[in-house]
Amino acid sequence: MGEYQHNLDAKGRLIIPAKFREQIGSELVLTRGMEGCIFGYPLVEWAKIEAKLAKLSLTKKNARSFTRMFYSGAMEGEFDKQGRINISPTLKEHAGLKKECVIVGVSTRIEIWAKERWDDYSEEANESYDDIAESLDDIEL
Template sequence: MGEFQHSIDSKGRLIIPAKFRDQLGSKFVITRGLDGCLFGYPMDEWRVLEEKLKKLPLNKRDARSFVRFFYSAATESELDKQGRINVPKTLRSHAGLEKKCVIVGVSNRFEIWSEERWNSFTDEAEENFDEIAENMIDFEF
């Protein structure tokens, strides 16, 4: 959990917060996320997710499309000695990553956002937070 600001350089290298590094292990996966961000998963969490995705019905177009889109840009990553990852161009384009980025810890993953998209998301979520919470009343915790 947490929110951290870092810049991505012209080669696509981005510092991953020290707080996340130990939990990620030596290798992890980053891929396209929802809402215009990237998702990053430690390998054990990625394997759990893969098992769930395998159970999606292949006869459903939406399931096939989602799995293709999600997996096609997935890449195994590792940290360099400075605690950076190299974000491939496909993923940078998907998330609109150009300079300023926000890395957010969310449950079993981390997310990478462009600062602009993150600010838009948080502005909207903050404005509608009470309504969002009310709509989740039937969600079992």
């Protein structure tokens, strides 16, 4: 959990905060996320995602389309000694990453956002936060 800001360097590498690296381990899988961000999963969590996706029916067009996009954008990455990870051009384009990035911890994954997109998303979601919470019938905090 948490929100951190870091910049992409000239080689397209992004520092992942030490707090997240401790929980992720030495490698993670990055792929296309929702709302124009990148999802990052520790390998253990990625295996669980793969198991769920394997159960989707190949006869369903939406299932085929989703899995193609989800897997085609996926890349396995290792952290360098400075805690940076390379982000592929495909994923940078998907998320609109140029320089300023926001890394957010969300349950068992991280999300990487272009700062402008995160600011827009966050502002909109914050305005309807109470309404969103009320519409979720299956949680009690």
